[in-house]
Amino acid sequence: MKPLYEHQLLCFSCTACGDCCITGNDYYVYLTGKEADRIRTYLKLSKAWFKRRYLVRLDNGDLVAASTVDGRCVFLDSNSRCKVYSVRPLQCRTYPFWPELACSSKSWQTETRRCEGINRGEAVPVERIRRSVKACLAQEENY
Numbered sequence: 001m002k003p004l005y006e007h008q009l010l011c012f013s014c015t016a017c018g019d020c021c022i023t024g025n026d027y028y029v030y031l032t033g034k035e036a037d038r039i040r041t042y043l044k045l046s047k048a049w050f051k052r053r054y055l056v057r058l059d060n061g062d063l064v065a066a067s068t069v070d071g072r073c074v075f076l077d078s079n080s081r082c083k084v085y086s087v088r089p090l091q092c093r094t095y096p097f098w099p100e101l102a103c104s105s106k107s108w109q110t111e112t113r114r115c116e117g118i119n120r121g122e123a124v125p126v127e128r129i130r131r132s133v134k135a136c137l138a139q140e141e142n143y
């Protein structure tokens, strides 16, 4: 069966509400080592301090962004803006065009509970969605 985005136009316009950066501690913001290092360089932090304050290594070895007790990404500022926006990880750059969301009508609709930008604004060109999905799938190998 074709993925949703291949047979239906998907509309999206980010309102910058910041809700997708509040995981509620029920999912993770994954980072590759390169992404983590790019963010560390951008923030001008030492490796040791950056690791202690901003990163978590999961039991399975995956690297994720630390979060507050209420599940806010450590890079989200008090005005709900990303402090590392220009170097944010692929997971954030491609949202909501992740394979598990953009491929299924049910998942896409369910995600509207988290993201008010879904189904808002103009249809996103399918080429952009394809690129996002492809990049996510390729990145999964590098976590």
Ligand code: SF4
Binding pocket: 020, 021, 022, 029, 065, 073, 074, 075, 076, 077, 081, 082, 083, 084, 085, 088, 089, 092
């Ligand atoms: S890195 Fe930035 S865009 Fe990604 S979840 Fe954290 S605050 Fe949000």
Ligand code: SF4
Binding pocket: 013, 014, 015, 016, 017, 018, 019, 020, 021, 095, 096, 114, 115, 116, 117, 118
């Ligand atoms: S939840 Fe959706 S609308 Fe809000 S910042 Fe994230 S992508 Fe944008």
